[in-house]
Amino acid sequence: MSGSTKICSNEAILTNRDPSKDFSLESSPNFVLCAEMVEWNLQERGVLRVDNVRHYKKDEQWVPGTPNPENYKRLVDIEYYIDIFERKDGQWIPYVASDI
Numbered sequence: 001m002s003g004s005t006k007i008c009s010n011e012a013i014l015t016n017r018d019p020s021k022d023f024s025l026e027s028s029p030n031f032v033l034c035a036e037m038v039e040w041n042l043q044e045r046g047v048l049r050v051d052n053v054r055h056y057k058k059d060e061q062w063v064p065g066t067p068n069p070e071n072y073k074r075l076v077d078i079e080y081y082i083d084i085f086e087r088k089d090g091q092w093i094p095y096v097a098s099d100i
Contacts, residue, residue, distance in 0.1 A: 008034035047087040048095055055080040 006012055007030060018027035025031050039045035056062045056069065058077035072078055086095040 008037075044087070049085045049087070049092060050082050051085065052083040053081075 013028045013030045016028055017023040021027035054062055055078050058079050084095040085092040
C-alpha cells in the first residue's frame with residue numbers, strides 16, 4: 001500500500017538515483033521500495049508458512065508421532081512449538097528472527 005501514486009512514478013525513481021553507483025536504476029530508493037511492494041503483493045516476498053505445530057504440558061516430553069492434546073485445564077503451563085519457513089526465490093527456507 002502506498003500513500004501516493006507518484007512514489008513509483010518514473011520521475012520519482014529517476015530523480016534520486018545514486019551517482020556513486022553510476023545512476024543505476026537499482027540505486028534509487030524509490031525503485032527498491034516499489035519493487036519490494038510488488039513482490040510482497042504477488043506473494044513472492046515476505047510469505048511465511050507454519051509447519052509441525054506441537055504443544056504439551058510444560059516439563060512433559062513430547063513423543064514424535066503422538067497427537068497434540070485437544071484441551072488443557074486452566075492454569076496449566078504449556079509449551080508450544082512451531083517450525084516457520086519463509087518463501088525466498090521460490091524455495092521454502094527456515095525463517096530466522098530474534099523476536100519470535
